[in-house]
Amino acid sequence: MALKRVVVTGMGAVSCLGRGVEALWAGLVAGRSGITAIPALAQVMGLRCLVGGLAPKVDCRDIPRQRRRTMSRMSFYAVAACREALDQAGVGPDICGSGRLGLALAASAGSPETYEEFFQDYLQDHSIERTKSTLFFKIMNHSVAANAAQALGVKGRVLAPAAACSTAGQAIGLGYEAILLGRQDMMLCGGADELHPLTVASFDIINAASTHFNENPTQTPRPFDTRRDGTVCSEGGGVLLLESLESARARGAHILAEILGFATVTDVTNISHPDASSIETCMRQALVTAELGPDAMDYVNAHATATESGDIAEAQAIGRVFGQATPVSCLKGHLGHSLAASGALESIALVRMLGKGLILATRNLDELDPRCGGIEHVRKAVSRPLERALKNNFALGGVNTSIVFGRHA
Amino acid sequence: MTEQEIIATANKALAEEFELEPDTLRPEAGIYDDLGLDSLDAVDMVIVLENAFGFKLRDEQALRAIRTLADLYGFLISKKNESTAATPGAATSPLPGE
Numbered sequence: 445m446a447l448k449r450v451v452v453t454g455m456g457a458v459s460c461l462g463r464g465v466e467a468l469w470a471g472l473v474a475g476r477s478g479i480t481a482i483p484a485l486a487q488v489m490g491l492r493c494l495v496g497g498l499a500p501k502v503d504c505r506d507i508p509r510q511r512r513r514t515m516s517r518m519s520f521y522a523v524a525a526c527r528e529a530l531d532q533a534g535v536g537p538d539i540c541g542s543g544r545l546g547l548a549l550a551a552s553a554g555s556p557e558t559y560e561e562f563f564q565d566y567l568q569d570h571s572i573e574r575t576k577s578t579l580f581f582k583i584m585n586h587s588v589a590a591n592a593a594q595a596l597g598v599k600g601r602v603l604a605p606a607a608a609c610s611t612a613g614q615a616i617g618l619g620y621e622a623i624l625l626g627r628q629d630m631m632l633c634g635g636a637d638e639l640h641p642l643t644v645a646s647f648d649i650i651n652a653a654s655t656h657f658n659e660n661p662t663q664t665p666r667p668f669d670t671r672r673d674g675t676v677c678s679e680g681g682g683v684l685l686l687e688s689l690e691s692a693r694a695r696g697a698h699i700l701a702e703i704l705g706f707a708t709v710t711d712v713t714n715i716s717h718p719d720a721s722s723i724e725t726c727m728r729q730a731l732v733t734a735e736l737g738p739d740a741m742d743y744v745n746a747h748a749t750a751t752e753s754g755d756i757a758e759a760q761a762i763g764r765v766f767g768q769a770t771p772v773s774c775l776k777g778h779l780g781h782s783l784a785a786s787g788a789l790e791s792i793a794l795v796r797m798l799g800k801g802l803i804l805a806t807r808n809l810d811e812l813d814p815r816c817g818g819i820e821h822v823r824k825a826v827s828r829p830l831e832r833a834l835k836n837n838f839a840l841g842g843v844n845t846s847i848v849f850g851r852h853a
Numbered sequence: 854m855t856e857q858e859i860i861a862t863a864n865k866a867l868a869e870e871f872e873l874e875p876d877t878l879r880p881e882a883g884i885y886d887d888l889g890l891d892s893l894d895a896v897d898m899v900i901v902l903e904n905a906f907g908f909k910l911r912d913e914q915a916l917r918a919i920r921t922l923a924d925l926y927g928f929l930i931s932k933k934n935e936s937t938a939a940t941p942g943a944a945t946s947p948l949p950g951e
Contacts, residue, residue, distance in 0.1 A: 509872050510891065573911070574904070577896035 450623045451852055452700045453692050454535065454685030455792045456528030458521040458636075459779055460497030460678045464528060468789065469796050472778050472804055473825070477662035479676050479780050488641045493653035495661040496639050497678025497780035511595045514581030516555030519591040521681030521785070522636035526592050529632060529685040533697055537597055544629040544691075546600030546622060547593050548615040549636070549683065552608045552783045554583030556640035588636050588784075600628050609747070610708070611635040612682060612787030613837035613845030617706040619686045620847075629691040635784030636681030643783070644677045650716060652751045653677070665750030665781070666808040667774045668759065668816040675749040678780030682788025684795070701795040704832065705734025705848035716840050718754050723761035723844055727834060730846035731765075736832065738766050741848070743803050743833040745794045748774035749781050750808075758836065759816035766819065773822035777807025787837040791847065798830045798851040859906075859933055860926050866905040870897060880923035888922075902929065908936045 457464060460478025461471030471478065478497040485494040502520040504512055515523070526549075530540070539545055558579065565574055581587060586604030593602045601622065605614040612635035619631030637643070647653035654674040657664035666672035692699055707729035711722035731738060744762055748755050762772055775790050782789055797803055803826045812821060835847045854862075864878045873888060884890050890898065899910050910916065910932065919925050 510889075510894075513893070573909075574900060576900055577893040 445626070447624050448626055449689035450620050450686050450703045451689050451692050452684050452703065452795055453687045453697045454529035454531070454533030455700065455795065456525035456532070456683045457680070457789055457792055458499050458502055458524050459680040459682070459782065459785070459789050460499055461779065463500050463502065463524065465792055465796075468792065472775060472793055473802075475778070475805075475807060477778055477807060478678060479661045479664065481658065481661050485641055485644060488645065491641065491645055491648055492655040493644050493648045493674070493676070494658040495654070495664065495676055496644060497676065497782065498639060499678075499680040507595050511591075514578045515591045516558050516582040516587065517638040518551050518555060518636040518681070519588050521638070521679070522549055522588045522592045522634070522683065523595050525634060525636070525681040525683035526596055526632050529683045530596070533685045533687070534695070535630065535685065539630065541597045541599050543599045545598055545631070546602060546619070546628040547589055547598050547632045548603040548605060548618045548622075549589045549592055549632060549634055550586065550604040550606040550611045550615060550784055551588045551635060551637050552606060552611060554585060554587055555638060556642045557638060558582040560640070592632070598632070606784070607843040608839035608841055609749070609781065609783055609786060610837045610839035610843040610845045611784035612791070613835070613847060614708055614843070616684060616686070616703070616787065616791060616847055617708055617845060620703045620706050623686055623688050630685060630687045632683050632685055634681065634683035634788035635786075637679050637783040637785055639677055639679035647675055647677060654750065663808060665776050666810075667746070667748035667750045667776050667806050668755050668813055668821060669750070669809050670811045670813045672750040672752070672755065672813070674751055675776065676780040678782045680782045680785045680789060682785045682792055684788060684791060699852040701798050702850040702852045703847065704736065704850045705730045705732070706846070707733055708843065708845045711842035711844055715842060718757040718838055720757040720760040720764070722842070723758055723836070723838065724764050726844040727761065727765050727836065727846045730834060730848050734848040736848065739769065741766065741770050741832055741834050742830045743797065744770055744772045745790055745833060745835045746772055746774040747836045747838045748806070749776055754838070755813070756815045758838070759819055763818040768818065768820050771803050771820045771822045771826065773804055773806040775804065777809065787835070787845070791835050791849070794833055794835050794849055798833060798849060801829045802827050803830070854933060856930050859929050862905050863902060863926060863929055866901045867898065870901045878922060880921065880926065882922050883920055884922065884925065885920070906933065908932060
């Protein structure tokens, strides 16, 4: 059976830099940060990280009530991103409902806001008599995927690969493989998350959140920088519409990029502490699936959350695979870490970089940590033709992903 | 609470919860056929009405027989009367059995 070629024909984004891919790209190119002080975090006892990246409010009142009632904020972000991707690709309800289009979309957890609302009420008297019928649909693990599918009328396969920070990486990979094998012609792939104090606390508790820049939010996170002190959580949704080249050509669709390879491996050395060898294996496997060598990559978009150990491990791994030959940057300094959405939002930016021939610099990288050295850090945007690039995402739990993108001529 | 007040309270709760236009809330309107509520909405309808009226409506055989708003109003009026009658010191009709 001949494998299909897989291309990107649509993209959609809601991020702390604004609603839409144009707002995301404009913010990134301008070097803006979407990180602000969040007063609500200051109300949480013991929480040391008081900054984050908030997405703009997404008005989803045009979604019929019976589709909308089971959605939390993260599903609104996901649906808005899906709609933008579908619009760009010129894909309407007929294709969504044809069974040819599926969806791989997830969040890092069920809606934390909904959990909080439930337990605030429940713990008063341990009664469920005031609990509405829609609760479960907001907290189930495939809430974002199921709600997006229902709202958009997607009748193909619906997958919800929840893997924290690698969620979107895995979603893109699963979508890619579904099309590669000819099981679906199109897949909406990505992730979404809503910021909640529990999200920030999850990183703060394990000493992985930034805590020293509460007065200067835009100066954090600081990937690969000597003064980095942890990650900064944000929120939003990112979606890429993947499609078989055959289908895209038959429709006369505008092709934005091609996906050339994908790998996901598991690091079992420690559930939270990344290991350079596993990251290296992941990148090498992705290159093998693309049938390309490291020298074929013109750029690496790093995961780089600005944690002490994560950045060092990733820099070491990139150094082992690419040496100093390939430019490397990451976008967490602009966007913070939108968890399940991050891999998709960063991939969207990567696709734009390929299309524009522009490598964006790592924001807040002022003084390179020597332990993150040995690779070609991009500290100022560079214009140059780009043919292929590799995208990394890694997650708590040891789930690593790497995707190889190519410019489609 | 008069019958008109009961109907107005029910309509307000239903209109808010299910985003219904007030002019659709006619007594003859079918809750499922005309107003478009489904089985999940039926669960939530009970909750919002309990909240609006302050008494329990669950596990009522009568609830399952309700098809129109008129049925619902009649049910709520009878429940409200029961509730009022059961309240100690209420200056209304005597408690059942008395």
